[in-house]
Amino acid sequence: MTVLVLLDHDNHAIKQPARSAVAAAAKLGEVHGLIVGHDAAEAAAAAARLPGLAKVLHADGEAYAHALAEPLADLLVSLAPGYTHLLAAATAMGKNVMPRVAALLDVQPISDICGVEDGETFIRPIYAGNALATVRSHDGKKVITVRAASFDPVALEGGNAPVESIPPRDASALSRFVSTELSKSERPELTAARVIISGGRGMQSGENFHLLDRIADQLNAAVGASRAAVDAGFVPNDYQVGQTGKIVAPDLYVAVGISGAIQHLAGMKDSKVIVAINKDEEAPIFQLADYGLVADLFKALPELADELEKPR
Amino acid sequence: MKLLISVKRVVDYNVKVRVKADGTGVETNGVKMSMNPFDEIAVEEAVRLKEKGVASEVVAVSMGPPACSETLRTALAMGADRGILVETEVALQPLAVAKLLRALAEREQPGMIILGKQAIDDDMNATGQMLAALLGWPQATFASKLAIEGERAMVTREVDGGLETLELRLPAIVTTDLRLNEPRYASLPNIMKARKKPIETIAPAALGVDPAPRLEIVKVAEPPKRQGGRKVASVAELVEKLTQEAKVI
Ligand SMILES: Cc1cc2nc3c(=O)[nH]c(=O)nc-3n(C[C@H](O)[C@H](O)[C@H](O)COP(=O)(O)OP(=O)(O)OC[C@H]3O[C@@H](n4cnc5c(N)ncnc54)[C@H](O)[C@@H]3O)c2cc1C
Ligand SMILES: Nc1ncnc2c1ncn2[C@@H]1O[C@H](COP(=O)(O)O)[C@@H](O)[C@H]1O
Numbered sequence: 001m002t003v004l005v006l007l008d009h010d011n012h013a014i015k016q017p018a019r020s021a022v023a024a025a026a027k028l029g030e031v032h033g034l035i036v037g038h039d040a041a042e043a044a045a046a047a048a049r050l051p052g053l054a055k056v057l058h059a060d061g062e063a064y065a066h067a068l069a070e071p072l073a074d075l076l077v078s079l080a081p082g083y084t085h086l087l088a089a090a091t092a093m094g095k096n097v098m099p100r101v102a103a104l105l106d107v108q109p110i111s112d113i114c115g116v117e118d119g120e121t122f123i124r125p126i127y128a129g130n131a132l133a134t135v136r137s138h139d140g141k142k143v144i145t146v147r148a149a150s151f152d153p154v155a156l157e158g159g160n161a162p163v164e165s166i167p168p169r170d171a172s173a174l175s176r177f178v179s180t181e182l183s184k185s186e187r188p189e190l191t192a193a194r195v196i197i198s199g200g201r202g203m204q205s206g207e208n209f210h211l212l213d214r215i216a217d218q219l220n221a222a223v224g225a226s227r228a229a230v231d232a233g234f235v236p237n238d239y240q241v242g243q244t245g246k247i248v249a250p251d252l253y254v255a256v257g258i259s260g261a262i263q264h265l266a267g268m269k270d271s272k273v274i275v276a277i278n279k280d281e282e283a284p285i286f287q288l289a290d291y292g293l294v295a296d297l298f299k300a301l302p303e304l305a306d307e308l309e310k311p312r
Numbered sequence: 313m314k315l316l317i318s319v320k321r322v323v324d325y326n327v328k329v330r331v332k333a334d335g336t337g338v339e340t341n342g343v344k345m346s347m348n349p350f351d352e353i354a355v356e357e358a359v360r361l362k363e364k365g366v367a368s369e370v371v372a373v374s375m376g377p378p379a380c381s382e383t384l385r386t387a388l389a390m391g392a393d394r395g396i397l398v399e400t401e402v403a404l405q406p407l408a409v410a411k412l413l414r415a416l417a418e419r420e421q422p423g424m425i426i427l428g429k430q431a432i433d434d435d436m437n438a439t440g441q442m443l444a445a446l447l448g449w450p451q452a453t454f455a456s457k458l459a460i461e462g463e464r465a466m467v468t469r470e471v472d473g474g475l476e477t478l479e480l481r482l483p484a485i486v487t488t489d490l491r492l493n494e495p496r497y498a499s500l501p502n503i504m505k506a507r508k509k510p511i512e513t514i515a516p517a518a519l520g521v522d523p524a525p526r527l528e529i530v531k532v533a534e535p536p537k538r539q540g541g542r543k544v545a546s547v548a549e550l551v552e553k554l555t556q557e558a559k560v561i
Pocket of ligand 2: 318319320321348350351373374375376404406409426427428429430431432434435436437438439440
């Protein structure tokens with residue numbers, strides 16, 4: 001079995017979720033990585049250093065600059081005959097492209113797997129993670145997205161795979177990239193952070209998120225949010241953790257002013273240690289938290305920042 | 313321009329689902345069912361495009377058992393003009409839904425099809441992308457803003473790092489994210505009016521599609537339970553536990 005993994009990158013480095021997808025792929029057979037982009041040779045070189053890849057394919061073309069679904073899917077379909085499995089992380093990119101690939105190959109994609117049983121049997125969460133389905137694919141080829149939080153990423157270094165350039169394909173211009181508005185942050189990305197501190201509606205305003213920022217700086221944490229906080233405009237959409245936001249599993253997840261709706265829990269309940277700070281002792285988040293603190297966050301957060309400042 | 317929208321009947325998002333003891337699925341008997349929340353957003357967007365004079369007709373499609381006609385009635389009460397029920401007892405998977413929608417698109421010739429980004433029961437997040445592939449149309453998934461400008465659609469998408477705007481040639485596929493709009497509640501007069509709107513019922517075979525599932529469900533199980541519930545009395549105790557006991561900071 002040879003497996004092709006479409007790797008998320010930023011032209012320079014390989015994104016952590018893609019390294020988790022490589023880890024999942026390694027359970028299936030020989031793994032080839034695929035870098036698609038424009039001026040992404042550095043990313044291809046970074047892919048070659050990932051442990052566990054037998055080969056890196058690199059397709060460069062202007063049409064690939066913005067990871068549009070149509071040209072990417074077309075390229076993957078052209079490569080499919082050489083592979084039994086096609087994988088990508090269940091990132092915005094992977095979720096956008098892989099089902100398109102699957103339909104072109106007439107197979108049913110297997111979305112967001114959190115476990116690999118064998119070459120055709122996989123585990124995936126359904127109903128916001130309230131149930132785990134074991135599914136077996138009877139399609140000739142498997143097209144899969146991988147829940148990154150469920151697989152430890154392979155290391156950044158250690159491999160030395162050959163990079164093979166493959167020609168770009170003629171792209172039909174069905175869609176055109178116009179612009180992007182990326183939120184800038186010096187902090188680790190949510191899907192890669194060891195520690196996450198998230199705020200909910202209880203934060204009351206965007207300005208109040210600076211209370212979380214101070215602690216995030218102390219813990220080198222990423223800052224996340226509930227949907228209610230995003231909808232209220234406190235923070236940008238890419239902060240959202242949950243069923244329909246980012247799925248995370250850090251070593252430590254601190255939920256502040258978040259009630260613990262099923263849809264939020266779906267995105268963080270696999271964290272190693274969960275802390276909840278909420279003034280309502282009945283808040284459902286406490287049922288799942290390893291350490292619950294019933295307190296007013298406006299008092300507890302400055303106290304926590306002070307306490308963390310103390311030498312330990 | 314005609315708009316086609318798809319609406320799935322799912323377990324209501326407020327229900328805490330229970331896995332059946334025999335491991336074949338989750339309990340849906342006697343459980344509250346609703347329109348998939350992302351599909352409500354699709355209906356709302358389509359109805360707004362009609363109200364703005366951009367769309368001429370809004371056709372809603374639901375697929376599954378006869379009870380899906382209730383979901384269609386909700387779409388009609390929100391402002392859709394007519395419904396199509398693709399009736400089957402087969403548990404449909406995205407590939408089959410996409411093929412059925414392709415057949416309907418070929419018949420109806422819509423200028424755009426709007427789907428939810430994800431059904432909150434199977435959490436597949438696949439059907440819209442698959443339909444776009446089958447039709448050879450462009451796609452914009454996870455839309456948080458949509459504008460039609462002549463033969464093109466400008467769509468802002470929610471991506472991992474923030475937002476991205478694409479221009480699509482019509483006809484095109486759009487899938488909705490949560491922040492695209494806030495769906496309206498159907499008013500009582502509109503619920504009454506919806507009763508008179510037409511719903512056509514059709515079988516998958518009449519659309520030339522074999523709806524059989526490709527993924528076999530081997531078993532459905534409860535996820536591992538967390539042992540939560542412990543409280544700490546103070547911030548100082550919290551920090552002590554995190555450093556000494558859990559050793560995560
Ligand atoms: C289809 C669908 C998908 C969804 N996807 C997501 C998702 O991906 N992620 C997500 O998060 N949600 C999602 N939701 C929304 C979800 O159902 C909840 O509405 C949301 O998570 C609530 O956010 P919250 O906990 O911040 O707000 P609330 O439920 O309003 O909770 C606020 C909490 O703050 C506490 N609080 C208030 N003031 C203070 C204070 N001063 N000090 C301490 N505590 C305080 C309150 O006690 C309360 O518990 C989705 C919903 C739907 C329908
Ligand atoms: N049985 C169905 N009937 C109508 N629409 C559906 C059905 N299944 C999926 N869809 C549509 O496809 C979207 C994505 O579903 P999924 O790919 O299953 O997550 C949903 O939000 C619906 O718009």
